[in-house]
Amino acid sequence: MQxxxxxxxAQRLLKPRLATxxxxxxxxxxxGQDTLFLAANTPAATVVWAFDIQSQALTNTKELLAKYEVAAKVHLVLDSHAHITRYIKQPVDAAMFNLGYLPGGDHKLSTLxxxxxxxxxxxxxxxxxEGLMTIAAYPGYEQGRLELRELHQYLAAIDQKKFSVACWSMVNQTNFPPILYLIEKKRSG
Ligand SMILES: C[S@@+](CC[C@H](N)C(=O)[O-])C[C@H]1O[C@@H](n2cnc3c(N)ncnc32)[C@H](O)[C@@H]1O
Structure with missing residues (x-):
């Protein structure tokens, strides 16, 4: 396995935080691979929220979660992640953003x-x-390149007193490999 x-x-960096x-x-x-990763690596009482704008994505995710018997702890939401605060009011310990389009699906339904x-x-x-957020961005296609450019500008301007923002990339890979961002909320004072 690579x-x-x-x-x-992203998974390696998040895993230690998921235990609590x-x-x-x-x-x-x-x-559903990331939802499964989160559900399988958190305690039984952990609540997992998963968003997607495509019902096919949620159907695929639901089937995967059922196969591994972790579906009960997951709320699947057919809505844009831009509405996340309509659904979640409690503190978030870890979040994964895996940008782009559904593998094998419509490229037009990509993140924007x-x-x-x-x-x-x-x-x-x-x-x-001390909560962690990972964002995997895919500059290998035109829309993804535009998204990465705006995203990087936004992330680079985040207040360093409140958050640490890091970036990880492959350096010997051609054809615009994915870029991983990691954000950690600092302890205040
Ligand atoms: C690269 S895939 C995610 C891969 C997934 N995490 C996995 O493990 O299989 C990107 C997904 O983002 C979804 N998406 C696009 N725009 C979205 C939005 N505004 N809110 C939530 N999901 C969105 C797409 O429908 C697509 O399923």
Whole structure:
């Protein structure tokens, strides 16, 4: 199994935090791999929220969660992650954003800069102290390149007194490999 890629790095970085997490979010459920990762690596009482704008994505996610018997702890929401605060009022311990389009699905139903940034801003408001957020961005297609450019500008301007924002990328890969961002909410004072 390949372990050096953006998605695997996101999982490795998040995993230690999941052991004590009360509430975690998958902002882009897709085919459910990240939702399954969150559900399978958190305590039984942890609440997992997963969002997607495509019903097919949520159907795929639901089937995967049922197969691994972790569906009971997951709320699946057919809505944009830009509305995250309509659903979640409690502190978020970990959140995953895996941007782009549904693998094998319609490329036009890709994440978009404006709603992605809205969703990240809302999740930052909800993020618990020492909570972690990962964002995997895909500049390998035109829309993804535009999204990455706006996203990077937004993330680079986040107040460093409140959050640490890091970036991880492959350096020997051609064709615009994925970029992983990691955001941690600092302890105040
Ligand atoms: C790369 S896929 C996610 C992969 C997924 N996490 C997995 O493990 O299979 C990106 C997903 O984002 C979804 N998406 C696009 N715009 C969205 C939005 N505004 N809110 C929530 N999901 C969105 C797409 O429908 C697609 O399923």
């Amino acid at each position: 372990v050096v890629n953006a998605v695997m790095m 997490a009360g509430l975690v979010v998958d902002a882009t459920a897709g085919n 800069p404006q709603t992605t940034i809205q969703a990240i801003a809302q999740t930052l408001q909800l993020l618990n102290t």
